[in-house]
Amino acid sequence: MKGVFHCRKCSTALMGEITVRSTKDPAVTPPPMRDGEPICEAGTAFKSYTSLQWSHDPANPAPLEFAPQFWGNPLDFEATTQPTRDPARLSGCCGLDGCDGSNMLCRICKTAVGTMQNDCWTALIFVPEPDTTEFRKTDT
Numbered sequence: 620m621k622g623v624f625h626c627r628k629c630s631t632a633l634m635g636e637i638t639v640r641s642t643k644d645p646a647v648t649p650p651p652m653r654d655g656e657p658i659c660e661a662g663t664a665f666k667s668y669t670s671l672q673w674s675h676d677p678a679n680p681a682p683l684e685f686a687p688q689f690w691g692n693p694l695d696f697e698a699t700t701q702p703t704r705d706p707a708r709l710s711g712c713c714g715l716d717g718c719d720g721s722n723m724l725c726r727i728c729k730t731a732v733g734t735m736q737n738d739c740w741t742a743l744i745f746v747p748e749p750d751t752t753e754f755r756k757t758d759t
C-alpha cells in the first residue's frame with residue numbers, strides 16, 4: 620500500500636508518498652536489521668507485526684513494545700521532524716538508541732511523533748507513534 624504519515628495534531632504531512640510492505644506478506648524480503656544501515660530504502664517502510672523492543676518484565680513494557688508498528692527510513696522524516704530537547708530520551712553512545720520513548724518531534728507543532736534509532740548498534744529506523752501520527756492511504 621501507498622500513503623503518507625501525517626501529524627495528527629497539526630495535520631502536517633511528515634513525508635512524501637511512501638510504499639509500505641507488510642512483514643506478513645510472503646513475497647516481502649524481511650527487514651535486514653544491520654547495525655548502522657537503513658531498515659529500508661527511502662520512500663518505503665515496513666508494517667511489522669513484531670515489535671522492535673520488548674521487555675522481560677510484563678509490568679514494565681518497553682516503549683516500542685506494540686504491534687503492528689511501522690518501520691521507516693529516517694531520511695523520509697528528516698525535513699519534518701526534529702529531536703526532542705528532553706535529555707532523558709536522547710540516550711545513546713554516538714547516536715540515538717531510541718530506548719527511552721519517542722524522541723522526535725513534529726517541527727510545526729512540537730508533538731512527539733516518533734522514535735529514531737541511529738546508534739552504532741542499531742539499524743537506522745524511524746518508528747512513527749500510533750497515537751500522534753496517522754497513515755493516510757493514497758491507493759485503494
Ligand SMILES: [Zn+2]
Pocket residue numbers: 711712713714738739740
Ligand atoms: Zn554508538
Ligand SMILES: [Zn+2]
Pocket residue numbers: 626627628629630631725726727728729730
Ligand atoms: Zn504537528
